[in-house]
Amino acid sequence: MKLVISRLIAILLLVVPGLAAAYGFLLMKDALFDYFAQLGNVELTTPKFAWLSFAIGFVLFILGVGFIGGWIFFRDRKHNYLSSRFRPKRQRPPGAAGERNGSTAE
Numbered sequence: 001m002k003l004v005i006s007r008l009i010a011i012l013l014l015v016v017p018g019l020a021a022a023y024g025f026l027l028m029k030d031a032l033f034d035y036f037a038q039l040g041n042v043e044l045t046t047p048k049f050a051w052l053s054f055a056i057g058f059v060l061f062i063l064g065v066g067f068i069g070g071w072i073f074f075r076d077r078k079h080n081y082l083s084s085r086f087r088p089k090r091q092r093p094p095g096a097a098g099e100r101n102g103s104t105a106e
Contacts, residue, residue, distance in 0.1 A: 013070065021064025027057025 031054040038047030076082050 024060025
């Protein structure tokens with residue numbers, strides 16, 4: 001039972017940021033759609049853009065996608081699925097650098 005609860009919590013940790021990212025995308029889409037719909041209205045002289053709604057949607061989208069992307073990145077790093085440029089750098093032994101170039105310290 002303990003394993004089931006821990007897996008449920010893990011799934012919720014991924015679902016909540018995903019829902020936040022989806023809701024943020026919808027807020028941005030609605031703000032843009034309303035603005036372009038107001039441009040076509042001949043009765044309005046100056047259409048208003050919902051900056052607050054767009055900004056909140058942008059923040060929610062970036063936070064949600066960033067959390068999920070970071071989770072995938074660190075999971076792949078733990079399983080060693082990453083490219084060599086993302087792997088942590090290993091320190092070389094002190095004598096290995098000089099011997100590789102063909103020079104010797106005699």
